[in-house]
Amino acid sequence: MSALVAVLVLPLAGALATVALPGRAARIAASTAIAATLAAALALAAWVAARGVPRLEIGGWAPPVGIAVEADGLAAAMIVMTATVMAAAGLSARHMLAPGAAGARAAFGFWPLMLLLWAALNAVFVSRDLFNLYVGIELLSLAAIGLVAIEGKAAALAAAMRYMIFALAGSLLYLAGVVLVYAAHGALDAGLLTDRTPARTDGLALALMTVGLMAKTALFPFHVWLPPAHGGAPAPASAMLSALVPKASFVILLRLWFDVMPDQATEGALALMAALGTAAVIWGGLAALVQERLKLIVAYSTVAQIGYLFLVFPLAGGASAEMPWAAGAWNGAVFLALSHGLAKAAMFLAVGQWMAARGGDRLEDLRGIATAMPMTAFAFALSSITLVGLPPSGGFTAKYLIMTSAFAAGQWGWALVMAGGGLLAAAYLYRPVAVIFARAEVPDSPLPSRGRQVVPLILAGAAVALGIASAAPFDLLSTGRPQAAGEGL
């Protein structure tokens, strides 16, 4: 129980401290907050695994008067993944933002924004209240926009501005849907809304909320803000933005379509969401194939990977919800979100170290970098395995679950998307992997310490370990699921 409060409070307290305290003290406060929140996240997951779902009615006021938060298996798993990525990004940023290495402006802004982003993510993952979720994604978006702008160059500011327009439009649409829900039912709590009598406006409310959240998740065709924003930010910021931020709005979509309003899920709407996901897989994959800058390849790969996540809707929603394959598809999508987060963060952190050594991220600049920095190159290769979906990675487990669900459901078209997307990923990741492992004259440049090089490797290793030891996260995920999610395939 106290771990649940701690994952919400600690990053907030850390953020306030980093704003108020001067340079050195702010860095110490940030490190302390990161370590403490990581510990709290692990404690929370251990609690959930051992004792079930902790629930907290904040202020002692039960809904509909107050706000309830709950850490079910999905929330706990996302919180642990987030903590892992945040700790790695924080370790990488410590060196990048050391006094003298970066300007005072970036050194001031990074820590509060990072901790606020973390607090907002945790708040979204556990919230059971539709308006509280709105506040959470607002905080999330503002912190993320600040992180995009932190580079300070004209291109970064333009990317941040474009991101802001999409994010705010998404927020407004989501809020309009929440207003309709409250007007019709007088309640905002997910549990109360599950038991509501459906109203005529529910379909419109769900549609508005969904479109708003899709814009924030960067689902095709709302993806245009993502590549410049993620490609232009400093590497630790890109890692957080690409690995974590889209997952928050995706988790809200899961809750809306599977917990709050499953009765509104028509076959057409579910298929449309998966069709947009399919377009994202194809478009993101093709765009990644033609990029010359490695960070943009990695960013477009996020567009494609987000597309896979939306295949869960026809496979586990609507008429499929009661079917034995639903649990497999649902678990597969969450597994994909987790392993993509770890692998994508590893990739961005690795690329960041190479950019620091070679002064750029054009593929030609990075030729033969594996000879100089084998650990990070290995991390990149391991992450590629997860993104392509090869065994024994977490990405493989996820894709296997979704594909078997698709075949069991007789919706084999979605399985084709999975397979085709995997081939595309193999194609666009082959180019960077081939370049970095190529034999080449290695220019002499100062290298980061081994301690720093090992950080992306740990993340990539975790993404693979998720596939090898999938039983424990699997049990955690099924905690608090309404249906018997552990069963199925």
Place this chain on the structure above:
Amino acid sequence: MTLALDATLCGLIVAVALATVLGRGVFRAIVFFIVYGLLLSVAWVRLGAVDVALAEAAIGAGLTGVLFLAAVGKLARTGAEAEPAPGRPHLPAALACAGLTGALAWAWFALPEPERPGSDLAAALPRAGVENPVTAVLLNFRAWDTLLESIVLLAALVGLWLLARDEDWHDRLGLPQHVRPGGVMESFGRLLPPVGVLVGIYLVYIGADRPGGAFQGGTVLAAVGLVAALAGLIRTPRVTGHLWRAAMVVGPLVFLAAGVAGAALGAGFLTLPEPIAGGAIFAIEIALASSIAVTLAFLVIGPPERGHRR
């Protein structure tokens, strides 16, 4: 009579909104936008939502309008074209907006009659520690939302400061203001602040029982600081001013500390036990109002800038 008043008000709101969107000229659009905000706040008064009216007038019309005016002024100074060339309307955007408007209009007819707030809320109110139901919801029932909202402001300010140039980081916030000695702005700047400070503090103080509170009072106090800065009576601080930074976080910090204290003492996170709820809410509101005032004023003043540079 009241029907005629309401109909006129609605007609005016729509007309001013159209003038804002359709009219040529950014400056004119901003003026219409400010009028639009003031009309909206009158509408909120007519609907009996005085708290919302106060917030709309102070933030929607006042601060947002000042922000827009400052942005236009800055565009003109940097030589950028403030007036966009007249272009054709963006068809997809127009269609999307029309569709959304149609859907919301349909929803207005499809929705059931709005009910009074439920019996649960009525039962909870006497235990909230304050009489103003809006304050009870904001600082007690849904305190977690309000805590996060107060931090959203802080995130916005940190983001804004990141827009500064690296070489300007240690300069004062915003551009230096020059006013004619004895001119309108200077005398205005001497006259208004004492009254404004009184109104701002009163709004925070009265918030527990009647319309008002930290957000409305804090906005008025921010406006006082802005007027004083615009009149050249005070110099804006620097980003590195640690007292100011402490003022920015004191509100959320006191709020968070109260929440954690509740959890530590066994009452629960953000739980205000009934006997002390009123006092605790008052203390939190005072701290919040200080932070909101400083943060909003800094948001309008803008990031640190060196004067007279191109």
